[in-house]
Amino acid sequence: MGSMIAAELFKLRKRPMTWWMLGIMAAITTLVFTVSYQIGHHSTNPSTARSALDNALLPKGARTAVSAGNALWGTLTVIAIAVVVGNEFQYGTLRTQLAMGLRRIPYVLSKAIAVFLAAIIGLVIVVAFGVGLSVLLTAVDGAPMTWSGAFGQEFWQTLGVQALGTATRFALALFITLLARQVVAGVAVVLGYTILEGTLTSLLTGFGGGWAKAVNFFLTPNQRALAYGLDRSQNFNKALFSVPVAAMLLIAYAIIFLIVSVVIFNRRDVKGAA
């Protein structure tokens, strides 16, 4: 399986898509820091200016880097797994490779591991880039380089929550792509789910009672439950699951999607290129 992960990482490194995605995330990060810094210096509202400048400079800049990196990371990671797996069907390489005697379960798991690993590496690079920007802006601004609290609990919690929420959607994208044998389906269903989930959440919350509780089993509310932790006052639904339950539920969803994906892939016939 190690050689399969290595092969997938090699392909990811050579794919123009990988570098485009990294470029997009870096561009967004640059934009966020530039805008924050400019607002910090040009806003007529002193409190807005203060807050914006804090976000651009250390130590709070580290958290801003994570938030900026996260902005599209989840979506891009979902697109990446759908493209990587869907392309194997599209190019016909799946058939050629399985005909080499590669076992199917390690084959599909190695793709999932490699793409998620690459996504995490990408996020780390972009966050590091964002922290670098914050350091640069702090130096330009002549502010003190204060690292205390930059990488506190909130920093890691934000990363963890995003990684867990993305892992669930990632597994769903893998499942749909393998089921439909298409890139488009994997991306569309996951993005479509996000839109549908928002609509359903509004409807069910509107109905109230038991209907509103059903929302707790959706993905986003559990991500929120994790993100906001004990501070539930910020949420529309006061009855969100606790942090451990929300985390367990997201992990369970990810595992279920992954197991179903693997089982389907292992049993189905592999036909010609799409």
Added chain:
Amino acid sequence: MVQPMETVPPGAPMMAQIADDRDTAPVVLRTHGLRKHYGRVTAVQDVSIAVQQGDVFGFLGPNGSGKTTTVAMILSLIEPTAGNVELFGQTTRKGRYGALRRVGSIIESPAFYPFLSGRDNLRVVARLRGVLMARVAEALDQVFLTDRADRKYSAYSLGMKQRLAIGAALLNDPELLMFDEPTNGLDPEGMVEVRNLILHLASQGKTIFLCSHLLAEVQQVCTRVAFINRGVIVKQGTTEDLLRTDNTHYLEVDDIPRAMDLLRQTAYITEVRPEGGGVQITCTGECAADVAATLIGAGLRLSRLQPIETSLESIYLALVGADAQQPGTPTGRS
């Protein structure tokens, strides 16, 4: 593609040499009653074939006859509805995973990543197969792609793609090669190179399973042949035996009706029919000398007597009839 070889005439001595050891060679691939249904459609029905070590096995049939489905079942890509596949003695799916590591294959068209160069594509295959990276350069050299190895695969011509696929199939030095239309998209020179490559590989003791529509090519390289039509094996045997089956001659005499009467009464002649300005006969064995003696002995003037060469193409057309497409036409999925 490999070291230049001497021109191999039809009916090749090399083929005969390979055939000498064939009878005692172990079976590397065997299918028993292989069957595949897609809903109510039967794609393949009771396909039983055996490929011995050193065979160059031709698997022939028109589009949609079940060739690729059979190959896909052999390669564990498709699960048979019934029957089983024995590959290097392994019959279970788990066992066949190991056996497949001894196989190199091209299924239908070449399949690679368009965003990678030819070299990088082979590097991916080498990693997946656990082959040393040094083999990549050797394989590229073997298929004459070294000078274009660093170009993107998407910029390759179809012939170059086909060569790269052959290079990838050879990367792990397999014992069994399964080629599904390996000459698709190649120019005549490329076809000769592939034919020579196949003969070269066969001379090295490799076993080759070849699906092709180029019957003349198959006739020149294959030691055994199986014809499949509508999912059923309609004929199989050694190329030598198949080509010997019909001993057909064309003759011209001064009195055709009398000659036909005479020939119909001859025991070893199974068929007599008018053909063009003469008569076509089919004998049970070699009969030219006896036919000439009979006709001349009866006072007829024999002006022409020549054997009609049987080819795989004529056998193919006779077997698959209207289903047959024009030989040489590239295939789609079957």
